[in-house]
Amino acid sequence: MDSLTWARFTTPFQHIRTSIFLILTWIITSALAQDDNYTSPCLSDNFKDPTIQHPGGLFSSDVWLRRGQCIRNTDTYAVCRSNLIAVLDDLSALQQTEYGASAGVLTLLPTAGALFGSPTAELWALLRMSPIAGFLAQCLTFGATMVPSETEDYLKVSKAQGCTAMRVPRATEKGEEDEGATYEQTANEVQQRIRYAMDQEQQGSLGYAGLSAKWFFIVGCLVLAVFVGASQASLAVIEQGAVYANWCTLTSWAHIWYLVVTFVAIVDGYVNIPFHEHWKLYITRQDVTLNGSDRAAPEEGNFLLDGFKDKMMKESIKTAEPKWNAVDRHNYGSSRPSRQMLVVISVSQDDKRPPYWLSGLRLFFRAGGLTCYVFATSVFAAVTLLAMPMAQMVLMVIVGSGFFSRAVVQKMVKTMYQEKPVMHLIAADEQTADRMLTDIMQMKGDTARSSSSYVFEVDGKLWIQQVCVGLGRLWKRRLFGLLAEMPTVQVTGATV
Known part of the structure; x- marks a missing residue:
């Protein structure tokens, strides 16, 4: 009796469970049937490439672009995936072969940087001359390491391009002796080369195709x-x-590869430079001299590195204030400053053990470059519906831009060396670099031109014989480098 009552009680629930199961089965079956019967709008004849049926005809790039946009013309990934599946199922055997071969061609893109040759020092020199031009050149490396990691490579390339490059022996205290050239001999040679370079202004700049070297450099930046x-x-x-x-809906996969490999290549080149820049000194000659009250300024004693072991140079330049009415101008109707020269003083790291953080950073970015190569190759291999003419186009543009940009950079650097000389001094340590900067800034004008003086620009401040006489435009230097003109020192200390 009890079992019969229980059966009568549970029978309605069994019927309800069976009904729910049948309803769910119908819903799932209907959904699957609807997915199987889905007709993608991308199967229209408006999105089919007519050149497949007519070999030798012009490639219909507009039809090809419209088909790709049609596949992604949805807000959901499921619909985009259904469009892609429908289009792939509708492809002929000839089209499948073409798109598979195109993906193989595209996988060559991560190796484009290896075709540009070994690293050279021109890119580093271009960054010192004009940061904007250097940045443009860095954007065209496509993952290639364009900056050498050995100091000798910089010395060889710089000399071959017409730049004065030399090592500066360690500055020693009195009583100590060094083998070979001493610091004093090197310092005298540096000053002689600076005077010689500044005396060449009467020869004028060389022309290229009717352009001055400066305008040739600007045209190179535009290229x-x-x-x-x-x-x-x-x-x-x-x-x-x-x-x-x-990832059907993703439309930036190629640019993600470009941004990542460019960032990794730039940082990898930066951390592997065998020296770090300590000073960047711009020099020109102007028709101004220090007046009598400032020729032996008492503050000068604090600026000289008599005990050059104390690292006080950076702080001295940072805290220096311009002295107003410190100069006498001898030609009030004169033109802009004369020929401009750049002296870069770097500190070598060849004989020094790099810190652990720097070694780890170098290893990290080398591994990052390898990871980018493997990941990009796998991504490009998974790209479909890429027409062969488009694969050939992008590969030729990328490789051509990287290869010819390197040639343009080499010519830009060489022409700028001829119009605005550049000297690269590689010091043994920071104290030697500070001492060299001090000795250069002590230079006086030629006795034959007593009415003019050498004007030095360091960190946005103008100096004459270690006396701060005005302020430059630091933002222009940081953006344009040597392309920015040296400001004119006025009697009041202001600059024009």
Whole structure:
């Protein structure tokens, strides 16, 4: 009796459970049937490439682009995936072969940097001359290491391009002796080379195709900008027409690769430079001299490095204030300052053991470069619907931009060396670098031109014989480097 009552009680619940199961089965079956019967709008004849049926015809890039945009013209990944599956199922055997070969061609893109040759020092020199031009050149490395890691490479390339480059022996105290050239001999040679370079202004700048060296440099910057724009445009084109199969809605996969490999290459080159820049000194000659009250300024004694073991140079320059009415101008109708020269004083790290953090950083970015190569190759291999003409186009643009940009950089650096001399001094330590800067800034004008003086610009401040006489435009130096003109020192200390 009890069992019969229990059966009558549970029978309605069994019927309800069976009904729910049947309803769920119908819903799932209907959904699957609907997915199987889904008709993608991308199967229309408006999105089919007519050149497949007519070999030798012009490639219909507009049709190819519209098809890629049609596949991603949705807010959900599921619909985008259904569009992609429908299009792939509708491809002929000839199209499948072409798109597979195109993906193989695209996997060559991560190796483009290896085609540009071994690293050279021109990129580092361009960064010192004009940070904007150097940045444009860095954007065209495409993962290649363009900066050498050995000091000798910088010395050889700089001398071959026309730049004065030399090592500065360690500055020793009195009584100590060094083998070979001494610091004093090197310092005298540096000053003689500076005077000689500044005396060449009467010869004028060399012309190239009717352009001065400065305008040739500017044109070179524009060419680099065009290369950067062309490479970005080619990547954007294949992102619109092709589809990354593992992430259908993603349209920036090529630019993600470009940004990552460029960042890794720039940082890897920076951390592997065999020296760090200590001073950047701009020199010109102007028709001004220190007046009598400042020729032996008492503050000068604090600026000289008599005990050069004390690292006081940076603090002295940082805290120095311009002295107003410290100069006499001898030609009030004179033109802008004369020829400009750049002296870069670096501290060598060849004989020093790098700190642990720097060694770890170098290892990290070397491993990061290898990871980017492997990951990018796998991503490009998973790209589908990439037409062969588009794969050839992007590879030619990327490789061509990187290769020809290197040639443009070499010519820009060489022409700038001829118009505005550059001297690169590599000191043994920071004390020697400070001592060299001090000796250079003590230079006086030629006795034959007693009405003029050498004007030095360091960290946005103008100096004459270690007396601060005005302020420069630091933001212009940081952006344009040697392309920025040296300000004119006025009697009041202001600059024009």
